[in-house]
Amino acid sequence: MRKEEYLQLDAVGMAELLQKKEVTPKELTELAFAQLEEVQPTLNLATSIRREKALGEAEKMKAGIAPFAGVPTMLKNVSQTIPGEKMTSGSKLLANHIAETESHFVKRLRESGFIFLGHTNTPEFALKNITEPELYGPTRNPWNTDYSPGGSSGGAAAAIAGGVVPVAGASDGGGSIRIPASFTGLFGLKPTRGRTPVGPGAGRDWQGASINFMLTRSVRDSAAMLDELQVFQPEAAFHAPTYRGRYLETMKQDTKKPLKIAFNTASPVGTPVSEHAKEAVMKVARWLEQEGHHVEEQENGVDGIQLMKDYYIMNSGEMTTTVKAMEAALGRELTSDDMELEGWLMNVAGKSVSAADYSKSLASWDVAAAQMAKFHETYDFYITPATADTAPKIGQLKVDDERKAVYLRDIHKGSQREQQQLIYDMFLPSLTYTPFGMLANLTGQPAMSIPVYLSEQGLPLGVQVIAGKGEEHRLLQLAEKLEQTDLWIGMKENPYFNK
Numbered sequence: 068m069r070k071e072e073y074l075q076l077d078a079v080g081m082a083e084l085l086q087k088k089e090v091t092p093k094e095l096t097e098l099a100f101a102q103l104e105e106v107q108p109t110l111n112l113a114t115s116i117r118r119e120k121a122l123g124e125a126e127k128m129k130a131g132i133a134p135f136a137g138v139p140t141m142l143k144n145v146s147q148t149i150p151g152e153k154m155t156s157g158s159k160l161l162a163n164h165i166a167e168t169e170s171h172f173v174k175r176l177r178e179s180g181f182i183f184l185g186h187t188n189t190p191e192f193a194l195k196n197i198t199e200p201e202l203y204g205p206t207r208n209p210w211n212t213d214y215s216p217g218g219s220s221g222g223a224a225a226a227i228a229g230g231v232v233p234v235a236g237a238s239d240g241g242g243s244i245r246i247p248a249s250f251t252g253l254f255g256l257k258p259t260r261g262r263t264p265v266g267p268g269a270g271r272d273w274q275g276a277s278i279n280f281m282l283t284r285s286v287r288d289s290a291a292m293l294d295e296l297q298v299f300q301p302e303a304a305f306h307a308p309t310y311r312g313r314y315l316e317t318m319k320q321d322t323k324k325p326l327k328i329a330f331n332t333a334s335p336v337g338t339p340v341s342e343h344a345k346e347a348v349m350k351v352a353r354w355l356e357q358e359g360h361h362v363e364e365q366e367n368g369v370d371g372i373q374l375m376k377d378y379y380i381m382n383s384g385e386m387t388t389t390v391k392a393m394e395a396a397l398g399r400e401l402t403s404d405d406m407e408l409e410g411w412l413m414n415v416a417g418k419s420v421s422a423a424d425y426s427k428s429l430a431s432w433d434v435a436a437a438q439m440a441k442f443h444e445t446y447d448f449y450i451t452p453a454t455a456d457t458a459p460k461i462g463q464l465k466v467d468d469e470r471k472a473v474y475l476r477d478i479h480k481g482s483q484r485e486q487q488q489l490i491y492d493m494f495l496p497s498l499t500y501t502p503f504g505m506l507a508n509l510t511g512q513p514a515m516s517i518p519v520y521l522s523e524q525g526l527p528l529g530v531q532v533i534a535g536k537g538e539e540h541r542l543l544q545l546a547e548k549l550e551q552t553d554l555w556i557g558m559k560e561n562p563y564f565n566k
Contacts (some may be wrong), residue, residue, distance in 0.1 A: 242504020335371025
């Protein structure tokens with residue numbers, strides 16, 4: 068197989084060729100590594116590469132013994148652990164940390180037959196919507212390397228949009244699948260809370276806000292990944308209603324007509340939204356109307372600013388817990404020199420969060436979930452921009468030294484409320500780019516970013532569609548229909564991918 072042929076295949080396509088014995092697992096793995104070696108110096112997408120191990124596994128792999136036996140992929144450098152391999156979470160403190168256990172998510176992928184090439188870059192502790200950790204440096208966007216691929220699954224997005232693998236492990240705790248999908252022209256699905264594996268050693272991630280799944284090039288790959296990764300875990304805190312069909316088959320079925328669909332282009336936190344993002348939504352709205360559906364502009368009734376503040380309270384508490392665990396493991400107290408600014412400030416702020424305030428903040432998630440459940444009694448889908456603009460430039464969202472000094476000084480002053488306001492203000496420039504993702508994380512709903520817009524500068528921007536809990540199949544049906552239209556951007560316009 069030639070590289071040009073490899074670059075045109077999604078994971079389902081590779082699996083079909085493997086089962087027909089038209090290509091071998093080792094051939095595909097060698098092609099994947101050849102592409103990785105070509106793009107890594109420019110894109111900086113990988114944090115670890117397991118070339119010899121992966122090639123050895125591919126040579127022993129028998130095509131057909133599992134649905135994706137011999138298909139190459141990469142994993143995210145946060146929680147997606149392989150025993151004996153580095154797992155640093157983008158942190159300088161964990162630069163030499165070796166994982167001892169295999170995550171349940173990785174186990175399911177291994178049982179499906181995937182070959183793991185290595186791990187992809189992510190911001191420290193997956194806290195940011197860009198991928199520029201101090202430990203590894205920035206990952207760059209294949210569409211234009213002056214720009215970010217987003218985060219926190221930015222390395223995964225660059226691996227796919229850079230032609231290395233057709234699918235890659237990702238996670239989404241505040242839009243971290245949908246944001247990089249929007250910025251790099253990929254399909255990004257965040258499943259319903261409780262749909263995919265967690266742990267071991269944890270029954271929830273970020274109190275249920277975060278899930279593990281895959282970034283993909285094609286809709287059918289995401290459908291196939293749901294078929295492989297859907298799980299019921301008795302030890303998990305949350306369980307999604309088990310889907311009894313096959314997503315890969317159901318996605319081909321026609322959607323019922325007419326659907327009633329709401330859209331809104333206003334930022335839920337009152338920040339600016341670009342004309343690019345507004346026009347992207349309107350393109351989809353007009354197409355839906357032409358398809359015979361009822362589409363109207365409508366607010367969802369959720370207080371987006373308060374929801375973000377309650378999200379940051381959770382993040383603060385989680386970072387304090389993380390820091391305490393690392394201090395216990397290292398046998399010393401950590402300082403601001405040990406961590407990047409965002410994680411350190413959240414750790415400090417988390418020490419002031421009372422149990423009552425933490426509980427109250429989580430309760431607000433449930434209020435929002437109830438509001439959205441009521442909303443979906445009327446509307447099948449809720450459509451917004453996936454991001455408020457196309458990707459920021461590398462370094463654009465970095466906090467400069469002067470502001471950093473002010474934040475480090477002021478975080479120790481004032482009340483818990485004032486500390487949380489400082490956290491909000493610090494993240495606001497980043498949040499301005501990505502205010503739409505958080506809702507589905509905190510309510511637990513499935514949501515997707517679909518690649519349907521390209522700016523005059525040649526940068527992609529996605530549109531987000533949110534459905535009721537357990538209705539990934541309906542999202543996939545809609546996406547599959549859109550994928551057949553001229554609206555779909557995908558990789559066909561990606562100049563880096565088509566080199």
